[in-house]
Amino acid sequence: MPGSDRRTGDLLVVTATAVTPVAVQDPPLLNASGCHQPYQLRSIIEVHTAAGITGISEAYGDDATLALLAVGVAALPGLDVFDLHGLTSRVTEVLGNVVSSSFTELIGPASRDKTVAQVVGAFEVALLDIQGKALGRPVADLLGGAVRDTVDFSAYLFYKWAEHPAGSSSFAPDDWGTALDPDGIVAQARRMVDTYGFGSLKLKGGVFAPEEEIEAVKALRAAFPDHPVRLDPNANWTVQTSLRVAKELEGELEYLEDPTPGISGMAEVAARTSLPLATNMCVTAFADIPESVRLGAVQVILSDHHFWGGLHQSQRLAGICDTFGLGLSMHSNTHLGISLAAMTHLAAATPNLTYALDTHFPWKTEEVIQPGVLNFSGGALRVPTGPGLGVEIDRDALARLHEQYQRCGIHSRDDLAHMRLAQPHFTGRRPRF
Numbered sequence: 001m002p003g004s005d006r007r008t009g010d011l012l013v014v015t016a017t018a019v020t021p022v023a024v025q026d027p028p029l030l031n032a033s034g035c036h037q038p039y040q041l042r043s044i045i046e047v048h049t050a051a052g053i054t055g056i057s058e059a060y061g062d063d064a065t066l067a068l069l070a071v072g073v074a075a076l077p078g079l080d081v082f083d084l085h086g087l088t089s090r091v092t093e094v095l096g097n098v099v100s101s102s103f104t105e106l107i108g109p110a111s112r113d114k115t116v117a118q119v120v121g122a123f124e125v126a127l128l129d130i131q132g133k134a135l136g137r138p139v140a141d142l143l144g145g146a147v148r149d150t151v152d153f154s155a156y157l158f159y160k161w162a163e164h165p166a167g168s169s170s171f172a173p174d175d176w177g178t179a180l181d182p183d184g185i186v187a188q189a190r191r192m193v194d195t196y197g198f199g200s201l202k203l204k205g206g207v208f209a210p211e212e213e214i215e216a217v218k219a220l221r222a223a224f225p226d227h228p229v230r231l232d233p234n235a236n237w238t239v240q241t242s243l244r245v246a247k248e249l250e251g252e253l254e255y256l257e258d259p260t261p262g263i264s265g266m267a268e269v270a271a272r273t274s275l276p277l278a279t280n281m282c283v284t285a286f287a288d289i290p291e292s293v294r295l296g297a298v299q300v301i302l303s304d305h306h307f308w309g310g311l312h313q314s315q316r317l318a319g320i321c322d323t324f325g326l327g328l329s330m331h332s333n334t335h336l337g338i339s340l341a342a343m344t345h346l347a348a349a350t351p352n353l354t355y356a357l358d359t360h361f362p363w364k365t366e367e368v369i370q371p372g373v374l375n376f377s378g379g380a381l382r383v384p385t386g387p388g389l390g391v392e393i394d395r396d397a398l399a400r401l402h403e404q405y406q407r408c409g410i411h412s413r414d415d416l417a418h419m420r421l422a423q424p425h426f427t428g429r430r431p432r433f
């Protein structure tokens with residue numbers, strides 16, 4: 001231990017990092033790729049410092065991500081937690097030419113820059129947590145200060161089965177039941193709105209024929225006339241189909257998310273509809289922005305600190321959106337409370353992030369953080385006021401979820417294989433409609 005005359009600031013260097021994969025139960029939610037598996041994987045990151053302050057973060061937990069994080073960990077020892085540029089250069093160096101295999105097909109093709117961004121983003125959040133704890137200030141203050149005390153989220157509606165395909169899970173079915181038609185989706189929305197107070201609704205589409213999903217949107221609009229509605233078929237429609245749907249839903253949607261694959265496909269659709277198009281699939285890195293802006297392909301970008309390189313880089317994206325008159329929303333993938341806290345701080349400190357954020361939160365029955373900080377009220381979360389992220393790991397939960405990871409036998413997300421347990425001939429080909 002260094003001499004007692006040293007200031008805490010001198011000790012804010014990384015000494016060790018732990019990455020713990022966990023598995024959390026997940027319902028059989030349907031999407032363009034297939035069906036969610038019974039367990040979703042996350043990794044919980046703990047960065048320790050010489051000062052005895054530990055920062056936490058959360059990332060994907062599939063094998064490809066764990067391999068990347070294992071390489072990235074080597075970049076951290078000795079790093080000053082305020083040296084975020086140093087984090088980027090060190091991670092870039094240790095990763096070399098590694099390009100991550102795409103761990104989910106829903107965020108566009110892999111690239112070296114994206115690979116670096118994923119690793120930097122995973123560790124940057126933990127470093128910001130340490131900075132905040134050392135200064136006694138919430139992460140939002142480190143990002144320029146909160147411009148709002150609460151952050152709005154959107155309900156995330158999914159077509160779903162009542163149970164996972166036979167023999168594939170060992171826990172009791174969730175209590176949401178089946179949602180396979182407009183009535184089922186409206187009932188699901190009703191419960192989400194009643195329970196959490198959400199003021200906007202997002203429907204995960206690309207599952208059924210577009211006509212059925214149009215009916216579901218119209219049913220939502222009739223049942224919740226004051227709630228903006230979004231539809232996201234994850235690029236499962238051709239340009240022609242997208243235009244047909246867009247025509248039917250002009251004026252009905254807040255935005256249409258990723259109707260068709262690729263920047264040029266989106267541009268073709270955008271040129272012939274007044275509906276704003278949003279994406280978390282075709283513009284997923286800074287390198288995608290120039291072409292997208294040139295072609296007018298998207299009007300709203302869904303940021304995601306896990307892919308864009310952390311909270312500061314997400315704010316850089318916000319600045320670019322502001323400059324080019326683009327809207328900014330936030331993407332969610334299955335996440336736990338650490339990422340939810342990070343998303344909330346980021347949104348609070350990003351003035352032009354005015355759309356309600358996506359969240360998978362209502363679908364989660366297991367959590368890794370201690371309860372009491374992130375409670376939905378009126379569809380919003382209050383920005384945590386404690387130092388750093390303002391949330392702490394529940395160590396018993398972490399141990400149990402890690403043990404569940406070791407038992408569950410899942411090492412990467414495979415919605416296609418899970419769907420095929422029920423529908424052996426499901427192709428997963430896209431666009432299918």
Ligand code: GKR
Binds near residue numbers: 029030031204334
């Ligand atoms: O959870 O099935 C899902 C979603 O489809 C997710 O994987 C997407 O990444 O929510 C995401 C999206 O907006 O595309």
Ligand code: MG
Binds near residue numbers: 280
């Ligand atoms: Mg999406």
